[in-house]
Amino acid sequence: MAKEESHASPEIQVELYRMMQKTRMTEDRIIALYRQGKIVGGVYTGRGIEATTVGSALALEKEDYLYPIHRDLGAHLAKGQSVLNILLQYLGRGNSLTKGKDSGIHASDTSLHIIGNISHLGSMIPVAVGTALSMKMQKKKSVALNYIGEGGSNIGDFHEGLNFAAVQDLPFILIIENNQYAYSTPTEKGFRAKRLSDRAIGYGIPGHYIDGTDAIAVYDTVKKAIDRARAGKGPTLIETKSLRMVGHSAHDDASYVDKSLIKKYERKDPILKLEKKLKADEILDDDGIKKIIDELQQEIDDATDKAVNSPLPEPEWAKEGLFAD
Numbered sequence: 515m516a517k518e519e520s521h522a523s524p525e526i527q528v529e530l531y532r533m534m535q536k537t538r539m540t541e542d543r544i545i546a547l548y549r550q551g552k553i554v555g556g557v558y559t560g561r562g563i564e565a566t567t568v569g570s571a572l573a574l575e576k577e578d579y580l581y582p583i584h585r586d587l588g589a590h591l592a593k594g595q596s597v598l599n600i601l602l603q604y605l606g607r608g609n610s611l612t613k614g615k616d617s618g619i620h621a622s623d624t625s626l627h628i629i630g631n632i633s634h635l636g637s638m639i640p641v642a643v644g645t646a647l648s649m650k651m652q653k654k655k656s657v658a659l660n661y662i663g664e665g666g667s668n669i670g671d672f673h674e675g676l677n678f679a680a681v682q683d684l685p686f687i688l689i690i691e692n693n694q695y696a697y698s699t700p701t702e703k704g705f706r707a708k709r710l711s712d713r714a715i716g717y718g719i720p721g722h723y724i725d726g727t728d729a730i731a732v733y734d735t736v737k738k739a740i741d742r743a744r745a746g747k748g749p750t751l752i753e754t755k756s757l758r759m760v761g762h763s764a765h766d767d768a769s770y771v772d773k774s775l776i777k778k779y780e781r782k783d784p785i786l787k788l789e790k791k792l793k794a795d796e797i798l799d800d801d802g803i804k805k806i807i808d809e810l811q812q813e814i815d816d817a818t819d820k821a822v823n824s825p826l827p828e829p830e831w832a833k834e835g836l837f838a839d
């Protein structure tokens with residue numbers, strides 16, 4: 515069968531590369547701030563899954579809704595969030611998105627149509643499906659894109675949310691980030707299915723299993739699912755296979771992960787993979803790559819200075835903004 519033509523123009527490929535670098539460099543800065551004792555709370559990073567988070571969120575339009583989870587910094591950035599807002603949030607500053615009330619990237623930004631997650635895995639699936647229902651009822655063309663880990667995909671909300679989205683033909687896309695470990699639990703202890711994307715058959719919707727380290731494959735598959743959703747044809751389930759290259763969070767050394775598996779995935783690094791392709795296709799050369807990295811470094815350094823020097827919230831703010839008006 516002939517390979518379908520990619521939606522990822524050279525400009526989009528460069529943007530995928532830039533956003534993945536931005537994600538990794540920002541996470542490296544967050545880890546440094548954590549080790550300096552400046553960040554309290556968990557730091558859950560997505561090293562190794564950037565192609566999934568960036569490749570998917572970059573396929574969305576401004577009016578679409580993003581429902582990222584704990585490891586999806588790349589999705590926040592690709593949907594337009596600034597490095598400054600992310601650092602303010604991690605540092606718990608008074609001018610951060612949650613005004614210091616929540617940690618990590620548990621943060622919404624309705625101006626960007628980003629709805630942050632709460633800790634409880636799976637709980638955001640029915641919420642995102644609710645947004646998709648609202649879009650359908652209002653006859654709007656926006657879609658809702660949501661993520662879940664392979665571990666989180668065993669939660670009951672996964673079934674209820676996806677089944678409802680399927681029977682209602684809702685514009686909903688669910689990505690299962692299969693990064694092979696749910697904290698320290700390997701996939702063979704989590705499910706018997708060969709592929710989690712096969713669960714789509716049970717809901718009567720399309721399911722795709724793709725390489726989660728290939729940003730272009732992710733972008734194209736999500737674009738296809740978006741087109742289907744906008745055409746009123748309903749949801750799509752996508753499983754992206756990658757490896758969480760670091761511990762569950764910054765306090766975890768991942769000593770339970772087989773070293774040969776890490777070595778194997780180091781060779782599949784999503785950033786290096788795309789860099790190689792861009793060079794081979796003469797879309798970017800070493801100078802172009804250096805320019806991207808230098809500009810990102812400057813942006814991250816400036817944002818760090820600003821965020822570290824921003825004030826903490828006032829104690830009395832703790833009671834504010836807890837309930838909807």
Ligand SMILES: Cc1ncc(C[n+]2csc(CCOP(=O)(O)OP(=O)(O)O)c2C)c(N)n1
Nearest residue numbers: 585633634635663664665666693695696697
């Ligand atoms: C319902 C629920 N159970 C347990 C947790 C604690 N917890 C947070 S992340 C995590 C691992 C989740 O693994 P997975 O869903 O595969 O996502 P990953 O962290 O690998 O990206 C666990 C157990 C939680 N937040 N919510």
